[in-house]
Amino acid sequence: MTVLTDVLRQSVVVFSQNYLPMSRVNIKRAIVLLVTGKAQALDYSTGNGWLVRSPSTSIHVPEHIRLTFGNSERLWKVPPVNRREVLRRDAHSCQYCGNNRHLTLDHVMPRSKGGLHTWDNVVTACEGCNSRKGDRTPLEAQMPLRTKPKSPMHPTVAFSEMFWHEYQIGE
Known part of the structure; x- marks a missing residue:
């Protein structure tokens, strides 16, 4: 059995x-x-x-x-930038120190300096890092990002990447 x-x-x-x-x-x-x-x-x-x-x-x-x-590949739209999706993308951790408590959203290039509310400008940050960085860029605040922010990938592309890495023939 x-x-x-x-x-x-x-x-x-x-x-x-x-x-x-x-x-x-x-x-x-x-x-x-x-x-x-x-x-x-x-x-x-x-x-x-x-x-x-x-x-x-x-x-x-x-x-x-x-x-x-089935029809041709399904249409897929990049989801809007919102707290839930940014937290998911950043694995629920601060992109400056790695902390996973008291998380907020931070604009890498502050909006007051022309930064937009886009996927490649918004990251997850803990309250401490967000207030320490303030209205400065990460370079000005000497707070490098752990990962470069980017928009989410099409689910088929993400699965394809995982699949091809999993089945990659010896290097």
Whole structure:
């Protein structure tokens, strides 16, 4: 019985019609996509995957499947700059000292000096660092940023990057 439950815990990488890695799904969802013809196997030749049997049939579920339906890639808009999204991007930590308590938003280039409320100008900062930096740039305040602020990535691109790093062939 442990072999059965081990197989059901596996996940399958789903590619779009254009062969872009989109997501991971559990093996049950992959079986449904394969049986209904909404997906096709991508790696029959390697033999990787799992053989799943039922009383009436057996199916080979590969590690990678490609969707055979759907429209062109979904449209995605960059989310608006707001506290929740900036905190998520900055992993809920101050971008000056790394603290994760009493967080606020800080404009890297202060708005009084022409800084805009954009993804590449807003970072998470603790109250102490935000007041210490005040109305100055990080260079003027001698407070370097831990990471360069940037706008969020399209979810498919983010998953693709993670996927390709995970499956990167030896260096």
